[in-house]
Amino acid sequence: MPKAFPASPSQRAYVGTYTGSDNHGEGIYIFDLDPATGALKNRKLAATTTSPSWIALHPNKRFLYAVNEGDKSGSVTAFAVDAASGALRQLNAVSSHGSAPCHLSFDPSGKFALVANYVSGTIAVLPIKPDGSLGEATDVQTHTGVAGAPNGATHAPKGSFTTIGHDAPHAHFIQPDVKGHFILAVDLGQDRIYTYRLDSAAGKLAQQTTTSIPTGDGPRHLAFHPNGEWIYAITEQASTVIFFQYDQNSGSLTSQQTVSALPEGFAGSSYGSEISMHSNGKWLYVTNRLHDSIGAYSIGADGHLTHIGHVPTLGDYPRHTNIDPTGRYFFVCNQKGDNVTSYRINPQTGALTSTGHYTAAGTPACIIFA
Secondary structure (H helix, E strand, C coil): CCCCCCCCCCCEEEEEECCCCCCCCCCEEEEEECCCCCCEEEEEEEECCCCCCEEEECCCCCEEEEEECCCCCCEEEEEEECCCCCCEEEEEEEECCCCCEEEEEECCCCCEEEEEECCCCEEEEEEECCCCCECCCCEEEECCCCCCCCCCCCCCCCCCCCCCCCCCCCEEEEEECCCCCCEEEEECCCCEEEEEEEECCCCEEEEEEEEECCCCCCEEEEEECCCCCEEEEEECCCCEEEEEEECCCCCCEEEEEEEECCCCCCCCCCEEEEEEECCCCCEEEEEEECCCEEEEEEECCCCCEEEEEEEECCCCCEEEEEECCCCCEEEEEEHHHCEEEEEEECCCCCCEEEEEEEEECCCEEEEEEC
């Protein structure tokens, strides 16, 4: 069981990990973040729960929610956060209404948790009660229809063998747009981005439109520019970044630019994993699994991307990344390397430089900051 927590600095990091016989994590860990060095210190086990591969802190900072990807039936667990120590106390767990839940966010009002279930290709709306516990789903949407090309990505690098994920619909991401007008859900298997309206009174989703991605490319996650008008997608099978102009009135997306997430001239197999937007809206970062690298890009006045450079993740199979609240440090969860690495962000150029810190964490999957 997690140990009691002494009071700690106000800057904290939580890391969700994969658990079970083939993994090395035990649940959700908490660290103190040293703002002077970017080091994560004083690791403690905050909660034991099954494969919390995606964790999210509620906007009010009082509650934390974790998908339980390892549960056969799929579930989401709610925790209360102790304000003084950051310790977690489990409130309840409910069905995610699908298998292998992999992403979670909140509606603009903070009254609902939105969940994407990868294997079943479903998304669900879960009400959040005043005490932070979760209620039963108010809506479940099942993605149906033809999956993308099973024989490879349209924009795959030369010599790539990344053909997985297109056997069926696979919901991989769900999040409101910047203004909270629409909910966007990404389906990797279908090569589609869905746009929904959310009835915040009833907790019901109404599909508005879909945007198609080049077949087989496998969209995974989105990053929203602070201006609300630009959206960037990382593709898993093609290892590309797609820049979209976003219509905030209709929820439609129009492709403007596609660039490789890999260094120029790369040949072979790699999987795009995460995409992170800096809070200043000037820089965008993407990670590549197998190639195990971070690509940095500057964002121009028209939203187009220019390559800054690539650096190694200094670990194996980067799954999730995040930028600390100060905007000074970039963190990578190296899933198969059992560590979290950190980088300084150059305040003038956005380029990354390793801090030299390696933080042990068994099979890390997701990192967030309080």
